[in-house]
Amino acid sequence: MEVQTSQNTADKIKAVSLSLFARKGFEGTSLAEIASRVGIKKPSLYAHFKNKEDIFLAVIDKVMADYIAYFETVANKLVNRQAEEKLFILLKENTDYLRDEELGLIWKRMMLFPHETLKEKLKEKFLASEEKMTGTILAILKELKEDGIIQENTEEVLDAYYCLMDGTFEQVFYYPEIEHKRRLQHSWQVFWKGIKR
Template identity: 35%
Template sequence: MTRNKLREAAMVLFGEKGYDGTALSEIAKAVGVKTPAIYAFYKNKEDLFLTAFKEAMHDYNSFIQQLSEEGETSGVREKLHGVLRRQYKYYISSRESNIFVLRTLLFPPTFLKQGIEEAFFESDQLLSKTIEDFMLHGMEEGSIPDQPIKPLVDAFLNLMDGLSMQFFYYNSNEVFERKLESTFDLFWRGTQSVAST
């Protein structure tokens, strides 16, 4: 339980202040323990930072993956739309985690960059596979015309990334939801207009 509280406090503080701006003593204080208590769970500050980042990426992916289990009977359009809605729901419920991840990806501590890139790549591969499976199923059922899969997956992931940035730009849920719906509608129409190859 203390380990999880330390990780959660670390995500908030690292997200607010970055790696260099956050002291272990601040994290310990936020949890109500002495700084040496951190070493019972983490080797050092770097270990805490990377662990928090990896677990934040894992939590996000697990949340998105649940859609696959819940939407077994849905068509591909509903599944892809569901991914965007689910991502939105995750951002609302886990705002601090997402700020931490976004800051880490945009401004990674140089000496931790390799570990961050490896964790991101692993997460990205899992998400890409989920989206690819949805789209291949759509081609099999005929709701997406037969076409190269990689550009479709890339475009959808870029759409997700763009919406993730938009979420933090606007305080209005109404504005964000309008952007989500109009962007997805244009994406879906694009999948339908590609000639078979």
């Protein structure tokens, strides 16, 4: 196995494109700017990718893979923790990860304004990661219920947790980190009081 000392051109294209697609969207990003930032001429892009959509899909694949990999490391952080802590860590780590501007932005763009012709492909990829998340959450809720810490109505708790997650996710982009932290803390406290026995 060879050691990769530096990014090859295809990877560099993907990295540059991620940044541009995140900030400017699919239509707002031109191949000319991508090529320029990579340091090659426009036609050279076609030696690595079939066309613009092909570049976009490669970027999305990487974003998804990175997110799922990150989720695995978070799941590892949860072992040997109290169930209550697990629920909070899951929430906090998620927003911390997506706070990374470019990652969070492209994630948001994908989910809210998917490019028309790529809608179906994106939805598939997204559903896989969502199922994983729900499985993890449900396991924690089961634990909490068996210990008699939270109420019995799992669906209510799960719906409220996802709403909490979506709300804090949204707010990552409006507010500076320090303010967001306070809002997250407060929202969590109310949520926790709301689901306790």
